[in-house]
Amino acid sequence: GENVEQHPSTLSVQEGDSAVIKCTYSDSASNYFPWYKQELGKGPQLIIDIRSNVGEKKDQRIAVTLNKTAKHFSLHITETQPEDSAVYFCAAHRMSGTSYGKLTFGQGTILTVHP
């Protein structure tokens, strides 16, 4: 089955700096890669996703890049703000007839943005 590795496990940055979280996946047939943000006391929430026919996607201060050859994808947050502090999860999905939208998640990254 799919295996997703996420690094680093913790990341501490100063407000205004950039933050990068990286994930690798094992199943070359995976074709959908979402990123979820979990704030304290809440469930994870989708912030951005990318499909395998796209190399990069941006949404304001957040961007995701995908390298299919190397089987890795990354989340980039620019101009970080204290409200970006949260746990971030990457995930991978392989489209198949019976996949039912199942995701395999990475281990999570605790991002702390210091004012």
Next chain:
Amino acid sequence: DVKVTQSSRYLVKRTGEKVFLECVQDMDHENMFWYRQDPGLGLRLIYFSYDVKMKEKGDIPEGYSVSREKKERFSLILESASTNQTSMYLCASSLENIGTAGVDEQYFGPGTRLTVT
């Protein structure tokens, strides 16, 4: 807005007790999922359901069972709780995954922190 609710935010049970965790979604989603979240291990899929009365095992189903009698409700059952089941349990739902149209976003509930003593 999609809303996924879980019956309890915090739960304390004794070893050997039967435990029910309830999840309800209000968006008529076909797919529902149960995960457990542990530090350093991320979210691991326990069971999922793609239709009423239909269920499939996830990656870590041992010690758990599920029930889906109505489309909006998905229950996780710990038949005989053990201390290694102390964890955060998250329920999620999503629309049906239709062919090559892509996979839909999963919407998560707030979680139930279960402690088994």
